Amino acid sequence: MRSPTRVQPGIAMCNALTIDVEDYFQVSAMAPYVARSEWDTREGRVEKNVDRILAMLDEYGARATFFALGWVAERYPQLMRRIVDNGHELASHGFAHKRAKDQSPAAFFSDIQLAKVVLEDTAGVQVKGYRAPSFSISDADDWAFECIERAGYSYSSSIYPIRHDHYGSPDAPRFAHDVRERLLEVPVTTMRLFGRNWPAGGGGYFRLLPYMMSRWLLRRVNYVDQQPVIFYFHPWEIDAAQPRVHGIDSKVRFRHYINLHRMEGRLRQLLFDFQ
Numbered sequence: 001m002r003s004p005t006r007v008q009p010g011i012a013m014c015n016a017l018t019i020d021v022e023d024y025f026q027v028s029a030m031a032p033y034v035a036r037s038e039w040d041t042r043e044g045r046v047e048k049n050v051d052r053i054l055a056m057l058d059e060y061g062a063r064a065t066f067f068a069l070g071w072v073a074e075r076y077p078q079l080m081r082r083i084v085d086n087g088h089e090l091a092s093h094g095f096a097h098k099r100a101k102d103q104s105p106a107a108f109f110s111d112i113q114l115a116k117v118v119l120e121d122t123a124g125v126q127v128k129g130y131r132a133p134s135f136s137i138s139d140a141d142d143w144a145f146e147c148i149e150r151a152g153y154s155y156s157s158s159i160y161p162i163r164h165d166h167y168g169s170p171d172a173p174r175f176a177h178d179v180r181e182r183l184l185e186v187p188v189t190t191m192r193l194f195g196r197n198w199p200a201g202g203g204g205y206f207r208l209l210p211y212m213m214s215r216w217l218l219r220r221v222n223y224v225d226q227q228p229v230i231f232y233f234h235p236w237e238i239d240a241a242q243p244r245v246h247g248i249d250s251k252v253r254f255r256h257y258i259n260l261h262r263m264e265g266r267l268r269q270l271l272f273d274f275q
């Protein structure tokens with residue numbers, strides 16, 4: 001393990017904590033098992049889980065960016081206001097959690113435009129950021145960035161520069177870069193090792209890997225790359241008691257339910273270890 005030497009001791013880098021505000025049944029991997037028409041019939045747990053996150057962030061004096069679905073904002077408008085009232089940034093995860101690549105440019109544009117209007121009306125703030133469901137935009141998708149810019153967003157955090165079966169854009173730049181004249185892309189954090197990028201910025205990998213390993217990866221980004229970490233997780237990841245979706249593929253089951261009971265403790269450690 002290389003020790004951190006390239007940053008002056010005592011200078012902590014400020015990182016970005018981001019939360020994709022959606023419920024357990026809206027995850028893309030669950031789409032084959034839970035139809036959109038069933039969403040309103042499932043037990044909603046996102047509000048309670050986000051309130052737990054707000055309380056936890058308050059304890060550590062941390063502020064985060066919440067990429068919320070327009071669908072969630074319509075059903076829980078008070079929750080959007082609580083996010084803003086607690087000093088956090090409200091951003092957009094689109095309206096209906098459809099992957100960018102699965103839609104026509106026109107349908108994609110209307111989804112992200114609707115989400116922006118709903119979130120801004122609900123919370124009374126300007127929404128500047130957008131994150132595509134399942135990181136479903138690659139660096140080659142200029143049509144999508146054109147839509148995001150035209151919808152009035154000023155940044156996107158939609159690229160995960162890794163190789164993954166459901167998403168990823170392994171050759172995209174690893175750090176924030178301009179993708180349009182008025183649009184900045186802020187990719188989720190990866191670590192560069194053995195000539196390829198490894199996932200480091202959260203999600204299932206953070207639940208899968210031992211915490212010490214995640215911390216080592218993230219510290220390298222701060223100290224070796226000298227870049228802030230862009231970390232993400234979902235409210236359902238701290239909810240070990242969430243209702244199980246039955247009949248799902250074993251890989252989906254493993255990825256969704258692994259170490260849910262450890263997540264809150266790990267997040268607390270993360271909030272303690274990083275600024």
Ligand SMILES: [Zn+2]
Binds near residue numbers: 022097132133134
């Ligand atoms: Zn999502």
